[in-house]
Amino acid sequence: METLIDERLEQYALDHTQAASPLLERLEKETVSSRRDHVMLTGRGEGQLLRLLTKLVGAKRVLEIGMFTGYSALSMASALPDDGELHTCDVDPEAEAIAKRYFAESPDGGKIHVHMGPALETMKSLDAPFDLAFIDADKENYPNYYEPVFELIRAGGLILFDNVLWSGKVLDPQDAETRAIHELNERVHEDDRVEHVMTTVRDGLLIAQKL
Ligand code: SAH
Ligand code: CA
Secondary structure, eight states, X not given: OOOSSOHHHHHHHHHTSOOOOHXXXXXXXXXXXXXXXXXXXXXXXXXXXXXXXXXXXXOSEEEEEOOTTSHHHHHHHTTSOTTOEEEEEEOOHHHHHHHHHHHHHSTTGGGEEEEESOHHHHHHTOOSOEEEEEEOSOGGGHHHHXXXXXXXXXXXXXXXXXXXXXXXXXGSOOSHHHHHHHHHHHHHHHOTTEEEEEEOSTTOEEEEEEO
């Protein structure tokens, strides 16, 4: 992925960010070497931010939409208490196979519940409340994910949308994915049920707190 800021500064920031566990390092390496679409992986900088946010909100239950090979799921699960739960959704069985091998090796793997199938369907079967949701799946559905996720989150909980700057394309939306991301960004910005900030972390992370 293109970086939004100077690559040397991005590297400097990474050099001054908490180290990842050896397991996460291995997962990142395997994903990069085995998946052509590996740029989707969250990576250490954002993974550490997700872990801290999970900790700060005192989350016991986390919802993730878009697991891929499990990097963000493992990052957040590592900040959950032993009886915490992370429910994650995906549709790609090959990514699932990789993720599940790493979950099995991790002391936090038992907290992770994988739901295969379109997330809009899966969400209908999940019980509220969740303390934090991280949305990082198909961008065309971002506007469709907002209300069902909002219903599942407790007051005071966090709703995070990833890639909301979409490599800068949101400035001039020319395709369906970019238009959907822009629509979601506008919707959250106009929603007085949340307090929000759009950060320029990596590809843009929108952080909204349900009031
Ligand atoms: N959070 C991951 C990256 C997610 S990439 C990480 O940190 O590494 C986006 C993922 O969304 C892909 O694995 C893709 O299979 C999944 N996805 C796409 N459409 C989906 C849908 N309708 N429901 C659930 N997952 C979906
Ligand atoms: Ca992402």
